[in-house]
Amino acid sequence: MIQSTHKSHQLKAVGMISGGLDSILAAKIVKDLGVEVHGLFMKMPWGCCDQAHAQQAADSIGIPLIILQLDERYLETVRNPRHGRGTAMNPCVDCRVHMFRRAARYMEHIGADFVFTGEVVGQRMMSQKKQSMALIARQSGLEGRLLRPLCAGILEPTVMEEAGQIDRQRMMRITGRSRKPQYLLAKRYSVEGYSAPAGGCLLTDQKFSRRIKDVFEHxxxxxxxxxxxxxxxxxxxxxxxxxxxxxxxxENMALIRYAHPDDIIMQLPDNHGPTLILKGINPSPQILATAAGILQHFSKHKGQASIAMKYWPVKQRNLVQPIQAQELSADDLNPMKV
Ligand code: SF4
Structure with a gap:
C-alpha cells in the first residue's frame, strides 16, 4: 500500500472522465472538497467511447482534460486477460487494471495525490464487485490512492481519508444498478445534459468480439x-x-481512410457500390479473384456473369489493374464470414 505523505498543500487528483453521469458526479464531489482536479479520458483503440462527451463534461465541471490513447499494450491485455472475460471478449478486470496503471503513471507525472473514478459497487458484474475493486486497486499500484467517491463510504478508507485530507463523511454510499441515487445527486449538483450511462463497450458486442478474435488469431x-x-x-x-x-x-470512405499502406483497394469499374479493402501482403491472382467475387456479390451485378473489377495498392494509387471476379454463391461466402 502507498503510504500517506501527510501533505499540507492543496490536494491534486486525476479523475477518470468518461463523459457519463457517474464520472461527472465523482468529479463534482472531489472538486467540492477543494481538490485540484485533472481529467483523464482513455480512448479505446477503436474509438468507441465518446471523446466529445468527455470534453463537454470536463468543460462543464471546469477542469482540464487530457486524452490518453490506448494502444497495442491494451490489445495485448484484451488478448491475454489474467482474470477472465464477461459475456464476450470483454476482460473487464484486466481492462480496469490496465487503465488504472496508466492513470497511476499520469498521477505520478503531474505530481497528483490520488486517482478517482465514478465507479459504484455492484453496478457491473465483473469489475465493480467489492472484491474486484480491491484487486484492481492493488494490481494497478493504486491501493490506498484510488478513491471512488460515489461509494467510498462502504469501501476500505483510502490513505487520504485516513489522514483526514478527504472528509469520509462526505463520501457517498451508493450501491447497485439503480440509477436513482445518481439522478438525485445530479439534481443537487444541477448537472444536466449528461450522456447515457456507459455500456457501449464494443468488447461486449458479440459481432465485434468475433472480429477481434479473428484479428488476434491471424x-x-x-x-x-x-x-x-x-x-x-x-x-x-x-x-x-x-x-x-x-x-x-x-463506411467506404472510412475504410479507405484507415487502410494500411500494404492493403489493396478494389472497386467496381464505374466506382458505384461497395469499396473493398483487401488486407494482407502480395495477394495471389486467386485471392484477388475471390475478393472481386465477394465485391460483385454485394453489388448491383450480383448473380450476373462475372465482371472485371479494378484494384490498386493503397501506396500506389496510379497502379490500377483489372481482375476478373470469381463466381461465388451465398453458400461459398458464408464460411468466410467473420
Ligand atoms: S465494459 Fe469494456 S471498457 Fe468497460 S471495463 Fe469492460 S472491457 Fe473495459
Whole structure:
C-alpha cells in the first residue's frame, strides 16, 4: 500500500472522465472538497467511447482534460486477460487494471495525490464487485490512492481519508444498478445534459468480439487495424488475407481512410457500390479473384456473369489493374464470414 505523505498543500487528483453521469458526479464531489482536479479520458483503440462527451463534461465541471490513447499494450491485455472475460471478449478486470496503471503513471507525472473514478459497487458484474475493486486497486499500484467517491463510504478508507485530507463523511454510499441515487445527486449538483450511462463497450458486442478474435488469431500490424472492425462486412479468405466491404458511402470512405499502406483497394469499374479493402501482403491472382467475387456479390451485378473489377495498392494509387471476379454463391461466402 502507498503510504500517506501527510501533505499540507492543496490536494491534486486525476479523475477518470468518461463523459457519463457517474464520472461527472465523482468529479463534482472531489472538486467540492477543494481538490485540484485533472481529467483523464482513455480512448479505446477503436474509438468507441465518446471523446466529445468527455470534453463537454470536463468543460462543464471546469477542469482540464487530457486524452490518453490506448494502444497495442491494451490489445495485448484484451488478448491475454489474467482474470477472465464477461459475456464476450470483454476482460473487464484486466481492462480496469490496465487503465488504472496508466492513470497511476499520469498521477505520478503531474505530481497528483490520488486517482478517482465514478465507479459504484455492484453496478457491473465483473469489475465493480467489492472484491474486484480491491484487486484492481492493488494490481494497478493504486491501493490506498484510488478513491471512488460515489461509494467510498462502504469501501476500505483510502490513505487520504485516513489522514483526514478527504472528509469520509462526505463520501457517498451508493450501491447497485439503480440509477436513482445518481439522478438525485445530479439534481443537487444541477448537472444536466449528461450522456447515457456507459455500456457501449464494443468488447461486449458479440459481432465485434468475433472480429477481434479473428484479428488476434491471424495477426495485426498496429492498433489502427482494429478501428475498421466496427464497420462493414468482413470475410476471411485465408490465414493471411481478409477483406472488408463498406455498406454505404461513409463506411467506404472510412475504410479507405484507415487502410494500411500494404492493403489493396478494389472497386467496381464505374466506382458505384461497395469499396473493398483487401488486407494482407502480395495477394495471389486467386485471392484477388475471390475478393472481386465477394465485391460483385454485394453489388448491383450480383448473380450476373462475372465482371472485371479494378484494384490498386493503397501506396500506389496510379497502379490500377483489372481482375476478373470469381463466381461465388451465398453458400461459398458464408464460411468466410467473420
Ligand atoms: S465494459 Fe469494456 S471498457 Fe468497460 S471495463 Fe469492460 S472491457 Fe473495459
Amino acid at each position: 495477426g495485426y500490424r498496429n492498433f489502427r487495424e482494429t478501428i475498421s472492425l466496427k464497420w462493414g462486412r468482413h470475410y476471411r479468405l485465408s490465414p493471411e488475407f481478409k477483406c472488408i466491404l463498406g455498406r454505404n458511402m461513409d
